[in-house]
Amino acid sequence: MTEIARLIDHTLLKPEATREDVAALIREADELGVYSVCVSPSMLPLTFPEGSQLKLAVVCGFPSGKHHSSVKAAEAALAVAQGADEVDMVIDVGAAREGRFDAVEADIRAVREAIPGAVLKVIIESAALTDEQIVGASRAAVAAQADFVKTSTGFHPAGGASVEAVALMAKTVEGKLGVKASGGIRSAEDAERMIAAGATRLGVSSSRQVLSGAAPAASGSGY
Template sequence: MPTLTAPDTALARRVDHTLLKPETTTADIEAHIAEAVELGAFSVCVSPSFLPLSIPADADLAVAVVVGFPSGKHTTAVKTAEALEAVGRGADEIDMVIDIGAAKAGRFDLVEADIASVRRAIPAPGVLKVIIESAALADDEIVGACRAAVAAGADFVKTSTGFHPAGGATVHAVRLMKQTVGDAAEVKASGGIRTLADALAMIDAGATRLGLSGTRAILAEAAGASPAPSTPDSY
């Protein structure tokens, strides 16, 4: 397992600090942004309805939003329009959910076409992450979904929404995803990562980005501090 020399910075810069609860308020988002800035996270990942976000001018903080979330059953036209609007309202990164049923049916041509349409809506240097909901897929389906994402021009493949009953990220899925995409894309692990050991295991398996809601507790554990109590989150 890797040792991070400055966990309060090196680990934080891998984190998409995430808040996607349906009951989230504008006040919650404002507090979430402030916490992300304080902790040194790479980005905040939020629902698109909160755009545009008020990010401090001197903050090194990217904005990620979800598209087709959480089911992936939106039409391609809706996902594409959602991504286009989000980018126009300040999103730097888009985390889109594939049609998981299409992947289960082996229709990776449809999965690729869906992703490619959203990709065209995100001009450079915008980043596209593709959520495959790995816990709901068999290994061959994970491989097929990752190959479709790379073929469509995705920058990342991502394990999970954090909302599927099948579960979130696993070391096995992250390792398989990284083996599949190689250097053609990066891997984001998300869903159920609640401890420092979880986070480091995902990085060791090949993840370069982590979707966390309990960021403060994990960074406190990395720094050897006592974390503040946190509210359990499904993400």
């Protein structure tokens, strides 16, 4: 499971999360050997154990994506100034549903320009989009020079990642961007299906369960 572990952003984005919860997340992430932790921006700055190789990912415009682009850019820049290596931003999903992909691209570009030295992942909320809209949003992420296109916040009622969406996103970006599958990955089998479809990063809250091969618990909201 080491190969899967190195693709995981170990995630805690519940609104009720406390600083103690985040500290426990970091300890568990270090123990499991995952790639990063992904948290809310209000939790920064964070302290990692000495010698830790963990990366720090932070969400932006989360979870609705309806924030003004300038607000997203400022939020992302502050997160990076406070130690974030990566930013996972949410697009204006409504703009994608309307086919206004120039607006989607401009939104992404505003954040890209605010954090030139950080990894930018673009959450398109794929379960709320048609195939055509997924393609358009993914192309906008490529044009705006993001680093990843990402399926989901994990909080949208339409659902999280699907194999079909991951495969379509991977086909669209043609290796120019990474593809992050997130939302509803609760078993090793889920993770393996997403990777086979083209995912190069995984957003997971149940990382220990996934990496142990345990049966998934009852599904709930979030990652």
